[in-house]
Amino acid sequence: MTRILVLIMGAMATVIFALVILVILPNSMLSDLKAPPQLKQPGQQELLGRQLYISNGCIYCHTQQVRDPVFTTDIHKGLGNRPSVPADYVYDAPHLLGTMRTGPDLFNVGTRLPDRNWHLLHLYQPRALVPWSIMPGFPFLFEHKPTAEAGDKVLDIPKPYAPSEGVVIISKEAEALVAYLISLQHNYPAPDSDALEEVQP
Amino acid sequence: MSTPVTSNPAQEESTVDHSKIKVSPEEMEAYDQSGRKPVLLGFFIAVVWLLIGTVLGDLSSFKFDRPDLLTEQAYLTFGRIRPAHLNVMVYGWASTAMFSVSLWLMPRLCRTPLRWGNLAVIGILVWTVGLGVGIALLLAGHGDGLEWLELDRQWADPLLVIGAAMVGASVWKTLAARNVHHLYVSIWYVAASYPWFLIIFLAGNMPFYKGVESAAVNWFYAHNALGLWLTTINLGLIYYLLPKIIGRPIYSYWLSLVGFWGLALFYALNGMHHLIGGPLPSWMIATSITASIMMIVPVVAVGINQHMTVVGRFGAMRYSPALTLAVIAAMSYTAVSLQGILTALVSVNRITHFTHWTIAHSHLGLYMFVTLSLFGGMYYILPRVLKKEWPSRRLVRAHILLVGGGMVLYIVALGIGGVLQGLSLLAPGEGFEASVSSAKPWLLLRSVSAVIISAGHLVFAYHAYLLAFTSRNSLTRHPPFYELKPVLVKKRVP
Amino acid sequence: MFANSFVLIVLTLVIGLPPLVFLFIALAAGQLDDAGSTAESIFEAGELRYSRPWETQKQSQERVQHYGSLVSNPRWEWERWL
Numbered sequence: 001m002t003r004i005l006v007l008i009m010g011a012m013a014t015v016i017f018a019l020v021i022l023v024i025l026p027n028s029m030l031s032d033l034k035a036p037p038q039l040k041q042p043g044q045q046e047l048l049g050r051q052l053y054i055s056n057g058c059i060y061c062h063t064q065q066v067r068d069p070v071f072t073t074d075i076h077k078g079l080g081n082r083p084s085v086p087a088d089y090v091y092d093a094p095h096l097l098g099t100m101r102t103g104p105d106l107f108n109v110g111t112r113l114p115d116r117n118w119h120l121l122h123l124y125q126p127r128a129l130v131p132w133s134i135m136p137g138f139p140f141l142f143e144h145k146p147t148a149e150a151g152d153k154v155l156d157i158p159k160p161y162a163p164s165e166g167v168v169i170i171s172k173e174a175e176a177l178v179a180y181l182i183s184l185q186h187n188y189p190a191p192d193s194d195a196l197e198e199v200q201p
Numbered sequence: 202m203s204t205p206v207t208s209n210p211a212q213e214e215s216t217v218d219h220s221k222i223k224v225s226p227e228e229m230e231a232y233d234q235s236g237r238k239p240v241l242l243g244f245f246i247a248v249v250w251l252l253i254g255t256v257l258g259d260l261s262s263f264k265f266d267r268p269d270l271l272t273e274q275a276y277l278t279f280g281r282i283r284p285a286h287l288n289v290m291v292y293g294w295a296s297t298a299m300f301s302v303s304l305w306l307m308p309r310l311c312r313t314p315l316r317w318g319n320l321a322v323i324g325i326l327v328w329t330v331g332l333g334v335g336i337a338l339l340l341a342g343h344g345d346g347l348e349w350l351e352l353d354r355q356w357a358d359p360l361l362v363i364g365a366a367m368v369g370a371s372v373w374k375t376l377a378a379r380n381v382h383h384l385y386v387s388i389w390y391v392a393a394s395y396p397w398f399l400i401i402f403l404a405g406n407m408p409f410y411k412g413v414e415s416a417a418v419n420w421f422y423a424h425n426a427l428g429l430w431l432t433t434i435n436l437g438l439i440y441y442l443l444p445k446i447i448g449r450p451i452y453s454y455w456l457s458l459v460g461f462w463g464l465a466l467f468y469a470l471n472g473m474h475h476l477i478g479g480p481l482p483s484w485m486i487a488t489s490i491t492a493s494i495m496m497i498v499p500v501v502a503v504g505i506n507q508h509m510t511v512v513g514r515f516g517a518m519r520y521s522p523a524l525t526l527a528v529i530a531a532m533s534y535t536a537v538s539l540q541g542i543l544t545a546l547v548s549v550n551r552i553t554h555f556t557h558w559t560i561a562h563s564h565l566g567l568y569m570f571v572t573l574s575l576f577g578g579m580y581y582i583l584p585r586v587l588k589k590e591w592p593s594r595r596l597v598r599a600h601i602l603l604v605g606g607g608m609v610l611y612i613v614a615l616g617i618g619g620v621l622q623g624l625s626l627l628a629p630g631e632g633f634e635a636s637v638s639s640a641k642p643w644l645l646l647r648s649v650s651a652v653i654i655s656a657g658h659l660v661f662a663y664h665a666y667l668l669a670f671t672s673r674n675s676l677t678r679h680p681p682f683y684e685l686k687p688v689l690v691k692k693r694v695p
Numbered sequence: 696m697f698a699n700s701f702v703l704i705v706l707t708l709v710i711g712l713p714p715l716v717f718l719f720i721a722l723a724a725g726q727l728d729d730a731g732s733t734a735e736s737i738f739e740a741g742e743l744r745y746s747r748p749w750e751t752q753k754q755s756q757e758r759v760q761h762y763g764s765l766v767s768n769p770r771w772e773w774e775r776w777l
Contacts, residue, residue: 002717002726003384003721004376004377004384005713005717006717006721007389007392008393008396009713011396011397012396012400012710015400015401015429015465015469017466017710017711018421018425018470019400019401019469020703021470021488022418022421022470022472022473022488023414023417023421024697025698026482027697028697030412030413030414030482054346055281055342055343056280057280057281059280059346060279060283061280063555065478065479067477067479068478071547071551072551077629083478085480086480089411089413090412091411093410093411093412093415094345094419095413095415096346097413097476097479099475099555099559100555100556100559101556101626101636102637102640104633126268127269133268133637134265136269136272136280137269138272138278139272139273140272140273223739224740225740226740383732384733385733385734385737387737444734447747448742448743448745448747450734450738451734454733454734513751514749514754516749519749520748
């Protein structure tokens with residue numbers, strides 16, 4: 001019996017130990033994190049866009065973090081003017097930090113590419129704007145109709161990429177996703193309260 | 202220290218020290234048969250998931266080469282197919298096969314028939330239903346949005362927890378009813394994996410994390426799913442298969458315990474090395490890098506132990522495909538762990554982070570180690586449970602060569618592509634286009650290897666079908682790699 | 696803050712000490728003494744005496760020394776059950 005106790009209690013102890021260090025302690029330490037005043041709380045449309053960002057798996061190719069300039073060139077390459085800090089993410093649940101840069105980082109994509117129409121066309125067919133892109137198009141975020149009806153917003157698509165007949169209508173979803181992307185602007189200075197000083201990388 | 206354990210003569214007399222008395226082959230066969238139902242069910246479901254996951258993986262890979270392939274439907278978009286591939290392979294193929302492996306190992310190691318076998322059957326079915334629901338929801342666009350934890354926390358995850366708990370209950374009940382004094386090292390690994398998995402899976406799926414904390418929990422889970430679930434049960438299997446087939450006890454029992462506890466202690470802390478340079482408190486990342494480097498202790502302990510068991514007898518691989526695969530898997534475990542330690546170093550990580558190198562690394566772990574170990578396990582377990590032998594050595598040979606060769610090509614191609622991509626992402630003068638174009642040819646090579654591996658899976662599935670559902674008798678006179686010239690062994694003096 | 700609290704110290708001790716205590720009990724009771732027989736417990740009766748076709752003469756001799764004279768595997772596992 002003692003062997004079993006060593007096994008089960010030892011196994012529990014190691015995993016709970018890690019749980020305390022990596023989950024419970026940070027939870028307690030980051031609980032008093034305040035949102036920087038310049039960071040806008042996402043609106044309803046942006047939240048819908050964020051949901052679409054999640055459900056269509058954008059995180060599998062795009063990160064949302066600017067790393068420390070000491071050992072990376074993220075800032076040099078224009079991904080942001082400073083490394084990202086925990087306070088930048090207080091409204092994020094779940095997080096969308098990402099692990100792959102098959103596509104570029106999007107932490108400041110709203111600052112870098114503020115053009116709404118560019119994003120709409122890019123989502124419909126990335127290669128219409130960026131010939132070397134390997135990003136998939138998301139035509140299912142748009143509506144394909146024979147003719148535009150009253151109140152429909154038609155997407156202007158260059159010739160080779162446009163459907164042979166009918167028009168492509170900008171849907172509520174596509175607009176929400178673009179609104180979310182444009183809302184990704186973190187170019188304000190890093191918040192520097194005492195609580196944050198400690199945890200900055 | 203005086204203890205009540207030794208000072209209880211009644212107990213001493215009542216339990217025969219079975220570790221001294223060898224079990225008879227007939228008894229072993231009875232233990233195998235006691236778990237027949239859940240073991241066969243688990244392997245059957247696992248192979249079905251393997252084929253589904255293969256299609257999903259191939260499709261994800263082809264989409265890199267032809268980004269306009271199948272983009273019209275939302276459920277076929279890359280961002281849904283890729284996580285579906287991961288979840289099907291991890292929870293469908295590997296985990297279900299691991300259920301069977303543990304339900305087959307425990308009776309043999311505890312020298313008692315499997316307890317609560319029907320509960321395990323229900324557990325496997327509940328797990329499978331949960332996963333099916335989760336994958337369907339994921340493809341429909343309802344996922345939790347956390348890598349490795351995509352399955353819906355409302356509809357899918359509770360079923361997975363219940364299913365794993367039922368299988369775990371059967372494992373632990375068998376352990377509690379054991380007829381042996383000593384716990385063989387595989388028991389440690391297999392039995393501990395179930396509570397570990399339940400704890401990390403529940404902790405990872407809690408809905409109240411926000412911001413960077415959500416990232417910390419995400420990678421705490423994702424790394425431990427590998428370290429405290431997939432790795433442990435497969436190490437348990439390898440620790441059983443290597444000595445058993447070679448016919449030599451494990452080199453050092455103590456070393457295997459060092460490996461077990463070292464893994465439990467250090468692996469659990471590794472997760473944050475997926476977020477190096479990220480917006481987390483730096484002490485967390487530093488902790489994980491340190492723990493990652495400490496992993497060298499259990500990894501080297503396991504590596505030495507398994508190598509010393511097999512050393513001088515690599516020729517046995519000619520006689521047993523199970524051993525061939527187990528040895529490759531064991532070597533891959535050492536390789537992938539050392540690669541992981543290397544990748545956790547900041548100087549390497551600055552290049553390889555965010556690149557296809559990570560994907561190559563995870564396939565070295567999840568395929569060359571976990572999947573090959575499970576294939577090896579199936580080659581060993583299925584004939585014993587079914588009391589039939591594998592019908593064709595040609596198919597065994599084709600399977601092993603296709604999946605082994607295909608995966609080596611996969612890892613090498615994507616590893617090179619990842620480093621080139623990473624150097625390009627880091628080079629101050631280069632635009633983003635360079636990182637895409639430098640990886641492109643290697644991604645194409647990856648798709649080629651994906652096709653080769655898929656062919657291997659088809660061969661395996663067909664062969665497993667022949668074994669299980671037909672009564673074709675084998676005319677085999679020699680094992681599949683018998684003709685292969687031994688490279689690593691001295692010539693046998695007749 | 697929890698991270699700074701006395702509770703945390705007590706909690707980790709409560710989680711960590713019992714398994715250590717049980718480990719020492721097990722060690723003192725000699726439960727972990729006979730590592731060799733544990734390592735051999737996975738083998739069936741006579742299994743270690745089977746003559747194995749891949750072994751060198753020296754390896755076979757070692758086997759004879761340790762486990763007694765060789766017998767042939769009654770089930771021909773290396774030729775039948777792959």
